Structure formats: structure tokens, C-alpha cells
Amino acid sequence: MALIKNVNTKVLPVITVMLAGLVTLSPFAIDSYLAAMPVMSEFFGVSISIVELTITAYFLGFAIGNFIGGPLSDSFGRKPVALTGVTLYALASIIIPYCSNVEEIIALRVLQAFGGGFATVTANVFIRDWFSGKQVAKLLTIVSMMMMLAPLFAPVIGKFLIDWKGWQGVFYFLFVFAVLLFVAFLILIPESRDKKMITRKLSVEQLFGKYKVFFSHKPSVLTLFAVSFSMSGMYIFLTAASFIYIKYFEISVAQFPIVFGANVVLNILLSLLNTQLLKKYKPMYILRVGLLLQLFAGILLLITVMMGNPSFVMVFIGIVIFIGSLGLIFGNGSAVILNHNPNVAGSANATIGIMRFILSFIIGSLIALFHTDDLIPIGVGMFLCTAIGNLLYVIVMKQYKKQELKA
Template sequence: MTRAFPTHLDKTLVITLSAICAITPFAIDSYLPAMPVMAESMNVDISMLSVTVSLYVLGLAVGQLIGGPLSDRKGRRPVMVLGLAIFALASVLLTTSSSIEMLWLWRAVQAVGGGIALVGVPATIRDNANGAEAAKLFSLVALITMIAPSIAPSVGTLILSLADWRAIFYFLALTAVLVIGLAVAFIPSEAASVKKATGGHRGLGFIGVLKERRALGYMIAQAFAYSVMMIFLANASMIYMGFFGVSAEQFSMLFAANIATLIAMNRLNTFLLSKFEPATLLKGFLLMQFFGGLTLLASSLIAPERLLFVVPGFVIAIGANGGIMANASACYLKYFGNNAGTASAVLGAVQCTVGASVSAIAAFISMGMVQPVIIVMLVSSTIALMGAMLGGSGSGLEISEELV
């Protein structure tokens, strides 16, 4: 049978896992308003700063590949703490960057630390729940985590009004230290330890995970749906502040509209999980994202210079991820248990690599224009929908039966 988190751990464990997840959106979004200032201080084009978003996501992929198998062997909590410590140190070192190359280097190290910590979150959830119950827990963690990207640009703008851009990275370092305290205090050893793998599936490696063909469609769906969000994040500053000429304050408000929709879809998903299977809801939210992409394409063809025509499409396409991510993760991880850390690492690495690559392609071909970005978003949402349609088909390692 499926096990839930022990009652006395519910709130503290969920809050702690959410705080670990929140590190990533803070690391990505809090310095977006500072990009023009950072580019000026380093005497580089702002596009060189946009690279740091894709670089961070690639670093997350590497970190998860390191942290996933390590957490299967050593336990969730110590690996999470290690990753957060690396993140905090790299955040401080980022403030010493005097060139774009040094910024890229320490940004990559920061991301690896974040990935090592992050991969333990879905693994911990899968250690304790499966199916619709796991999807609800993913939704709850995601809901709390969504507070971070909704306020991160505003926090960055506030810090920038009081100090220079380096203060943003000091803030990230302090945040990581505080989250380390939460992890040590509220993730008990029994929740952080890993069940010993038994039978022939002990030590399932990366190749073994990829052989579970029933899960591959859901991996594709999550990776390309995530790419839609990454394309927006990597190009939001260029689109809103560069192309449409909005201020940093207006940018924060427009950004918050996407987060508000993410939260609304997250809550809707949690409600619907009591009536529908995660796989069914996943397809529905992916259709919503596809519709958002079509809306964006239409707006770019009809009124390419009208901001109000573009915003609704972004809100729909990005907001759909509020229901996509939790269901895709639950559908994927139901095929893994003892090796949830390794499986989470593969999912996270593929998601981050695809997201970073696709967003970098969009940034490269955009040439300061919005329509190329929109086309790449629409293609990504189409691939994600096709992946979900394929999810659950084929054969694979029958490992889920022994794990629940």
C-alpha cells in the first residue's frame, strides 16, 4: 500500500522541502532586474548575462546527476545539506566576479550545489508516497515554492535600490544558510535515510532508469513543458524591458501575473486529483499550454507591438505548468522506488539540459524579436503534449510493485 508522511512530520517536512525547492527560482529570478546594471558594470552586452540563466539550468542538471545516486546511497538529508553549502559558498564568490567569465564560472558552481540539494526533494516524496497521493504532495510543495518566483524579482529590485547587484548574491548565500538550518532541524534521520534496495533492482543506474520505457513519455512531457517556462525566463527581460520598454517595477508586476496563474492552476490541480488520475490531468494542462502557445503566435502575427495582446498568451502558457509539473513527476516516479534518487536525477538532468538548450536556442535566434521566441515555445509545448500521449506505453522493469 502507499504510505503517507507521518502526521507529526507533515508541515515541517513539506515546508523544508519547499524551501529547498525555492532556492532555484530565487537564484534565477532575483537578479533578473539587475541584468542591465550588471552588464554595464562588466562592460558586456546584456545577452551575455542572459547566458547565466541557461548556464544555471545546465549546472542544475550536473548537480542532480551527482546528488541523485549519492542520496540513494548516503541518505537524503546529508546530500541536501552538502548541496546547499556549495550553493552558499558559490553565491559569496559570485560577488567577487570582475569579469563575465568569472561570473559564469561561479554561477555554474552555484548551480551544481543547487542541483545536488534539489534532487533529494522528489526522491524524499517518492520514498513516502505514490500515485495521486504523491501528485498532491508535489502540488503542495510546488504551491509553497511558487511564492519564491512571485516575489524574487521584487526582492531583487528592492535590494538593487538599496545596494549594488552584489548584495543580491549575498542575500542568496544567507538564504541557503537558513535553509540548511531547516534541513538539519526538520528532516529527521528516518525521513532522510534511504530504504535498502532489495532483489535484482538494487543500485539501478542511469541506463536502467532509461530502460523503463513506460516512464520516458512522462520525462519528455516534463522536460519540454519546463522548457516553455525556461524560454520565458531566459527571454523575459529582453521581451518586456528590451522590446516593449517596460520599467523594472512594471516587469515585476507582469512577472507576478504568471506566478499568480501558476498558483491558481496548482490549486485547481490539487482539487481535481480527487476526481481524476494524474495522467489525465497532465494531458489537460498540456493542452492548456499548447493553447497558450497558439494565442502567442496569433498575437505576434496580428499585433506584434501591442504588449496587452502578448501578456495573456504568456500567462496561459506559463501558468499551465502549475498543473503539469506535479502530475508529470508523479506519473514518472511511480515506476521507481528504491532508486527514486537516481530516477529523480535522470529526470532533473534531462529536464534541465533540455530546458537550458531550448531556451538558449530561443535566445540565440530571437535577435531581439519576440516572434522567434514564441515559435520555439509552441514547438516545445507540442513535443510535451506528444510525450504525455506516449507515457505509460511500452514495457519496462517491473520494479514498482515491490516498492509500495
Template sequence: MNAPSTDLNPKRLALLLAALIATAPFAIDTYLPAIPAMAADFGASTHAVEVSISTFLIGFALGQLVGGPISDRIGRRPIALTGLVIYVITSAIITGVESSFSLNIMRFLQAIGGGFALVVVGASVRDLYDGKEAARMFALIAVIMLIAPLVAPTVGSALLVWFNWQAIFILLVVYGSAMLLLVWFKMPETTKYRPRYAGPARRIWWTYLGVLRTRKAVGFMLTHTGASAVMFSFLTDSPFMYIDFFGVSPAVFPYLFGCNVIVIVICNRLNNPLLRRLECHQILIIAAGIQLAAVICLFLAINVFEPTLYTVVPFVMVAVGMIGLTAPNATASFMQYFPHIGGTATALMGSIQFATGAFAGMLIGHFHDGTLLPVTISMLGFAIFANLMVNFVAEPKQPEATYDFNAPTPSDTGAKPVSAE
């Protein structure tokens, strides 16, 4: 369905939501090139600082888990504003930390604020759109949002060359402050277009159980989780993979990293033409299969043959790039099941996604042995998991009877009618 109000410009809303969700990739990707420098400054190992990526992902998951159901009850804007305030304050404090332990604590708190801000994005889209329209909106948001991870490492490298790693977090303070003003003056409250949660406040958390009991929808959530964990596995170990293992300079690292984002954008732009011919779940099955094939090739190239940058980078690009197809279609298929608790559904999906990414990062760090075997095993395991979920658990929600005017009536088929949203 279309947006229920003519005063909502879909492209303008997509731009705003994409800028809001970009607080996450900016907070993660901008400081990746600075991790070795931060480790040297703290007198710690590179992996000790890389743990802050996993710490951030855990906080991000928790922020969404708490913020999602609250946004269903009190609205999207208050949660987004609260999250941005936390994000700005903690980013400022990080500029003064002097150890990897203090960094991890503040990154955790920073991520909670980021989780509050991010969780309202998917919920806002679900407030306004269904089905393929939601998938198109998610794809539009994603392609705009992907500008952030494309430029973030380059910006981080430039700041590192001209200033120091603290300048990166000053940039996050500036960006978070700008988003705070933008949300305050421009973001609409989308819950007015759908009924808010009207039950007792003490029961709002039980809505998570309702989501988890919807097995077919959970299949899409876990598909998205597995496919994303492939990306997070690479993301966590990418500084070691490219800078330490292959000897790439920090100045070149952003370009190799940016190659992945370019493929994500290309896949994302292919999504709309594909939606004219295929359903969301069909695209998801194809994309997950391609990702698995790329990860298998990557695993063999690194662990069976002699690994080189020229063989590894293309397979990483395809494996990570498939997120451009898996993310919007898995999200749209999942959210289709939950029209009235979009915040809760988004929170659960996001929290499990980022918590799994953090778990993958911690496993890679724990089993790190100076080779790329741990990261490739992690990527392979999660790619297999995603394919099992999408092929054997996930099942798309049937179209609502009121939207298909050419379909037989419930009395003709004997089926129980689905209530209109």
C-alpha cells in the first residue's frame, strides 16, 4: 500500500531515515583504520581494541531490544531523540579515554543510544508500507545509507593522517548533533498511521514472545541474521586481514573496504527490477545461495590454496555484497507479519542480528591464531545457516484477502478471511 498521507514524501522520508540509520556504520567503520593506532596509543594489542567492535554490537542489540517495544507505546520520535542524546554524549567522552577497557565501556553505552535511534527506522517503514512497497522502501533507505560505510573508512583515514584518532569521535559528535536537530524538526511521528500498542505497560515485553512464536516469520529473521553475520565476521577481522595479514597500508584499506560497499549498492539497485518479476522470498533464496557459493570459494582460496589479495578480495566483495539483496527482502518479509508491533519486531530482529555479529567477532578473537582460518570458518558457518533458514523454515505471509480483488472469496475457498490492516 502507499503512504496514507500525501504530506509524506517517500524519498524525503527515506533520506531522513537513511541518515538516521547511518549513525551505526559511521560509528563502526570510521574508526576501523585507526584501530592499530589506538592499540599503540593504549599499549594494547590490535585484537584488544577490535573487541570494541563486538562490544558496540552487543550494546546496539540491547538498545534496540529496549527501545523497540517502548516506541510502539510512546512513539518513534521520543526514542530516536533519546538515543541521539546518548550517542552524542558518549562519543564526546570517548575522545578522552586512555585504555581499551574504558573504550569498551563507552562504546557499549554509545551503542545503546545508536540502537535506540536505529530501531525506529524499520518500525517507521512498517507503520507506512507493506509487502513489496516495504521492500522497495527498505532498499531505497539502504542505498542512501550505504554512502556512510563507503566514505567512513576514507574519512577516518584522512582524519588519522591530519589529526589523531580522537578526531574521528569528534566527527561522530558533530554528526549525531546534526541528526538530533534533523529528527527534532523534520521527522514525522508514524505511529499515528497505525494503532499503537494499547495493552498494559507491564505486558509490553510479552510481545516479544508473540513474535518468536511466529515460526515462519522467525525463519526470515534468522536468514537475515546469518547473512549479516557473514558480513560482521569479515568486518571484525578486516583490519587484521588486509592490514596485518596482507600488508596493506591503512591509506589503501578504505578503498578495499569500499569495494564491498560498491557491490552492496549494485545489488541493492538490482532489487527493484527483480521485484517486478519475483517475490521477496524468491530473491532472498537466490541471494543467500550466491553468498554461500562465494564464501565456499573464499574458504578454499585462503585455506586450501595460497591466498593472495587478488583472489581473496573478489570473493569477499560478492559474499558481503549480497547483503544488498538479502537485507531488504528478509526485513520486508519478516515485518509483513507484524503490522501493529513494528517497533518490537524491528527490535528483536536488530538485536539478534547485532548480538550474533558480536558473538561471531568474539569467537574469531578467541580462536585467533595469526591466520584467516577462524574468520573464514565463521563466514562459512553463518552462510550455511542462512541458507538452511530461508529454504526450510521461512515462509512468506499469504497476501491479505482485501488487497487481492481478483482472488476467490473466503466462502468460495472455505478459508478464514484475514483481517485488513
């Protein structure tokens, strides 16, 4: 195990669970909430496309939180930034149930997401501070796999909470979850940033300077966009999931958690496979396989939705493979980027989150704007995301091969 700092291996499982807790803030904020969207549409007397904006607003807030939180964690340390983010997330969560209109919820969802992004951006760099090489990819995959467990349970929890307390119950749960995470993190997680690197100073010039260093490495930037586009396809699905299953295919609210949860089973299995593949192969090559698998799913979805009466089974299979492929994409893509940018790991990791959620915000907004009674905009959007991601990574691989030949 490529250990950089003196971390007690006995507490490593606890640390991994806590970091997974950070990255599940957003999956819970999105996935436990999906089944509530039709209920909220009726409650506030607005169309479901308007309620969908509370999802895309979350993407925007998360990106802003990442943008500021990443560099701050480089200068002030990872732990204080994480705790501040969880606090903002908790405050927004407890206020939202008392909103009287959707516009207020959209604004508070931005704040909630800002806190989530502020906290989540530190999770991967805690790992990068402590480890190096393939071990980074392995631990990022484990954390990512645990993050993907959230969509498995979140809809079930959401359905229970909606039956118990209405749509407001979802946000009461998010508040309690954030408070418990804050307390556990405060007690159990040590600071990972080297004290010599904590300057407690960050000017606007320094903030943008850290990003300038990252963007000067062209292969990292192209990898960033390749991974971000592939992830954006998933967020198109998340934005439209309740429409796809509940409205279009008329799956009951009670069945929704089961169908939705099945979408992440393959992701978890491929994440487990990835930890074994990393023993033999470099992350950059496994990432290529994951992107190609997702492209296959994107083509399948595109063909299916273009049919006059798309089959539920074919749409379901296409989505399962599309989401599942991320088990080979996200952890490896993040590891490739972080391993090439160790001195600005916080900013590099923030950039991953920023681009992922900015693209998701833009694409999700377009999907909501061009919302129709069929699945064509969703299928086309998901296909374009994976096609662009694959094209960019072909260029990346050529650049990495040139670097290897020069070396």
C-alpha cells in the first residue's frame, strides 16, 4: 500500500466510510428526492418540468461549491472545508420544508448544493494526500462504489419518508444525516493536508492561479472533459428518472425505488471488478474500456427511443449499462487526473466536480427546456454525452502515447 502519511491502517475502514459519507451527500439529496417530484408538482400546482429545475439548480450550486472549496482546502486544510460544507448543507435542508413556493426551494437547493460541493470536493483529496499511484485509483473506486450504494437505498428511504411526512420528510432526513456526519467527521477524521502546505491565505489571484496550473496540462484537461461528459449522461437520466419510469412507463411510486435501484447494481459490480483489474492494468486503459461500454449503451438507447413505441426492457437495459459503465470510468478518470497534478490536488479534484456539474446543469436545463411527452431528448442527450466523451479520450490516449515515446 503506497502510504504517504502515517495513517493507522486499523482506522482506514472508518476513514473510508466517513469519506464515502461525504460523497453520498449529493446522491441522497438527488435520489431520495426523485419520487417526491410528482408529489411536489401537485402540491405547488406546477408542471413536473418546473420541479425538475430543483435538480438542475443543485448541479449549479454543487459546481460553485467545488470551485471555491477545492482551492480553499489546499490553503486552509481539508477538514475545516469539509465541516463548513456539511453545515451549509444541513441548514438549507432544514429550511426547505417550510418553503411556500418552488422558487424558494430552487434558491435553497443552490445553497444546499453549494454546501454539498464544498464538502464533497475534499473526499478524493484526503485520499490523494495519504496515498499515491494505483492505490489512489483503488480507494477512489471503493469510495465511488459506496457512493453508488446511495441510489440503491435512497429511493426506498424517500418513498418511506414521503408516505410518512410528505415530500418535506425527505429534507428532514437530509438534515439529520448531515448533522450525524458532521459529528462523526469532527471526531474521527484527522487533517490530511501537510501543515507546511496550509497557508491560511488565498487571494483571488492565488485562487485562479491554482486552476491555471491545472489547465496548463493539456492531457489532464482533455481527460477531465471526457469524464465530465460521460458523467453528464448519468445526470440527464437522474433529472428525468421520475418522468421516464413514473410518467412515461407508468411505474408506480412504490415500484420506482426497485427499478431505480437496479440501475446501479452493475455499477457496483464493475467497481468491484475494477479493484481487481487495477492489480494488472493502468487506470488510463481501464477508463478506455469503460467509455467504450458506455458508448455501446448510448447507441442502444438512441436506437430504442427513436422507435415509435420504445420498449421498457430495452430502455431499462440501456440505462443499466450506461450507469454501470461509470464503475470503470469515474474512479479511474479521477485517479489519472489527480496523479498528474499532486501539487494542486484540491483544485484538480474541484475542477472534476465543477465541469461535471456545470455540464450537467447546462444539459439538464436543456432537457427540461425541450421536455416532450416522449424519450427522444433524453436518449439523444445521453448518446451525445458518451460520444463526445469517447472522442475526447481518443485524443487523450494519443497524447499520452506521445509522452511515453518521448520518455
